[in-house]
Amino acid sequence: MALKDSGLLRQAARVGSRWIYADTETGLAVTNPATGELIGYVPNLGAAETNEAIKAAETARHAWAARTAKERSQILRRWYELMMEHQDDLGAILTAEQGKPLTEAKGEITYGASFIEWFAEEARRAYGDITPSHAPDKRILTVKQPIGVVAAITPWNFPNAMITRKAGPALAAGCAMVLKPASQTPFSAIALAVLADRAGIPDGLFSVVTGSASAIGGVMTSSKTVRKLTFTGSTEVGAMLYAQCAPTIKKLGLELGGNAPFIVFDDADLDAAVEGAVIAKFRNNGQTCVCANRIYVQAGVYDAFAEKLRAKVADLPTGNGFDQGIVFGPLIDQAAVDKVAEHVSDAKAKGATVTLGGKAHELGGTFFEPTILTGVTADMAVATEETFGPVAPLFEFETEAEVIEAANDTDFGLASYFYSRDLARVWRVSEALEYGMVGINTGLISTAEAPFGGVKSSGLGREGSAHGLDDYLELKYLCMGGLTPAEGA
Numbered sequence: 001m002a003l004k005d006s007g008l009l010r011q012a013a014r015v016g017s018r019w020i021y022a023d024t025e026t027g028l029a030v031t032n033p034a035t036g037e038l039i040g041y042v043p044n045l046g047a048a049e050t051n052e053a054i055k056a057a058e059t060a061r062h063a064w065a066a067r068t069a070k071e072r073s074q075i076l077r078r079w080y081e082l083m084m085e086h087q088d089d090l091g092a093i094l095t096a097e098q099g100k101p102l103t104e105a106k107g108e109i110t111y112g113a114s115f116i117e118w119f120a121e122e123a124r125r126a127y128g129d130i131t132p133s134h135a136p137d138k139r140i141l142t143v144k145q146p147i148g149v150v151a152a153i154t155p156w157n158f159p160n161a162m163i164t165r166k167a168g169p170a171l172a173a174g175c176a177m178v179l180k181p182a183s184q185t186p187f188s189a190i191a192l193a194v195l196a197d198r199a200g201i202p203d204g205l206f207s208v209v210t211g212s213a214s215a216i217g218g219v220m221t222s223s224k225t226v227r228k229l230t231f232t233g234s235t236e237v238g239a240m241l242y243a244q245c246a247p248t249i250k251k252l253g254l255e256l257g258g259n260a261p262f263i264v265f266d267d268a269d270l271d272a273a274v275e276g277a278v279i280a281k282f283r284n285n286g287q288t289c290v291c292a293n294r295i296y297v298q299a300g301v302y303d304a305f306a307e308k309l310r311a312k313v314a315d316l317p318t319g320n321g322f323d324q325g326i327v328f329g330p331l332i333d334q335a336a337v338d339k340v341a342e343h344v345s346d347a348k349a350k351g352a353t354v355t356l357g358g359k360a361h362e363l364g365g366t367f368f369e370p371t372i373l374t375g376v377t378a379d380m381a382v383a384t385e386e387t388f389g390p391v392a393p394l395f396e397f398e399t400e401a402e403v404i405e406a407a408n409d410t411d412f413g414l415a416s417y418f419y420s421r422d423l424a425r426v427w428r429v430s431e432a433l434e435y436g437m438v439g440i441n442t443g444l445i446s447t448a449e450a451p452f453g454g455v456k457s458s459g460l461g462r463e464g465s466a467h468g469l470d471d472y473l474e475l476k477y478l479c480m481g482g483l484t485p486a487e488g489a
């Protein structure tokens, strides 16, 4: 891969103060999902190296937390600037290992960098407070302190931004982080560690350990030194990690699966709803936890919406993410293709109609045709399971009450969306949806300024926004006694 700065593609893991290089015999191969070509190797590390990284983090964190918030802020700011300076190379590495089109990959770098920028600013705002006291000789103070060593496990769908959304607040708060990136996309994480070094982030403060998920995760979850685990990925693995963390009573941040409803009411601006559905459904080829998974359209506009969406999506090209103008890249792997194909065939078998796509793409590999299904009903797998692929299932509904009940009838509660121009309905529906996030007349809700997170099986905690910093801080209450009341009081 031709990069402007070839040092960013490093076939090595960052463990404490050292880089451990991969060899081709024992290393893990990383391939391009669009072509199957080998990109390189990362070391296959396990328990010993994870312990080493945790120890280094525990050592590094004290001096880091003792710096002024402004000093931490300036170093994080430098990290952000380096990410932006190297946006082209970081985008190219991301497209090579993840598959998303280059423009979208560079967009993810801007998005990822924005978390470092935001938390560089928030570092200086970890305010405590003073509460009116219950006794004349006492004062009640609250201070916020860094939680300590944080372990992070991140997925392949956003190989940059899901890391910075965690590392930004952790380091801003004064914590140290040990990260295990997804095995399919480790080079984006490693490039971040290279830039962290260049930005002056001290040794041990941000380790990237590649290798066996169960060995690394086992040490992270059982370590008494690790005080918080932050994870983005499947609900199944998240629940397992939650259980593994129980004996050491860690704080947990879990960003898990979703089953987002996208509701179009009769009174919606239909063209805007179609634009929003394209973004909410097909961003990253349907491989995000906030992707619209169920599209509910009111009976009066169902046919018109279905046709407008079909016409719009039919024009969007699929191919290698490095080719000009591509909108849909490959899916991450064959398992993803199989799941998408299963959901389509299950829906067809139960009576749905395929109005666009519906099968593996003629390009072969892990490419799948963007697909639209009409006549979809609640008994189909697409209604209850996250497809994580480019399938838009359109359900028809009659009343607001009916669609709210259907939208909430799921174990998940991450993102939801609806389109309406009726102000009273906007409030009613916003309040009735049992979700952590609601997009109202928009299909794109993600930004560093907003609290990202879910309820129910979609997880715990919030990332981004001012609340995102609090997830890496502990509240400490200071009760100051023995204060002599003023004479005569």
Ligand SMILES: NC(=O)C1=CN([C@@H]2O[C@H](COP(=O)(O)OP(=O)(O)OC[C@H]3O[C@@H](n4cnc5c(N)ncnc54)[C@H](OP(=O)(O)O)[C@@H]3O)[C@@H](O)[C@H]2O)C=CC1
Pocket (backbone or CB within 6 Å): 153, 154, 155, 156, 157, 180, 181, 182, 183, 184, 211, 212, 213, 214, 216, 217, 218, 232, 233, 234, 235, 237, 238, 255, 256, 257, 258, 288, 289, 386, 387, 388
């Ligand atoms: N909420 C979200 O954003 C995401 C949701 N998903 C959902 O999950 C499905 C499966 O995707 P998948 O990539 O397998 O997601 P996983 O949850 O398996 O992977 C996410 C991360 O967890 C790690 N991991 C896996 N098993 C363990 C373990 N036993 N202990 C510690 N860490 C572990 C993975 O490591 P490794 O890569 O080494 O296996 C990866 O870093 C998708 O189809 C989608 O539905 C997937 C990705 C993101």
Ligand SMILES: O=C(O)CCCC(=O)O
Pocket (backbone or CB within 6 Å): 157, 158, 162, 232, 233, 255, 287, 288, 289, 290, 446, 452
């Ligand atoms: O899929 C995810 O895990 C996160 C979605 C990306 C975003 O919108 O921030």
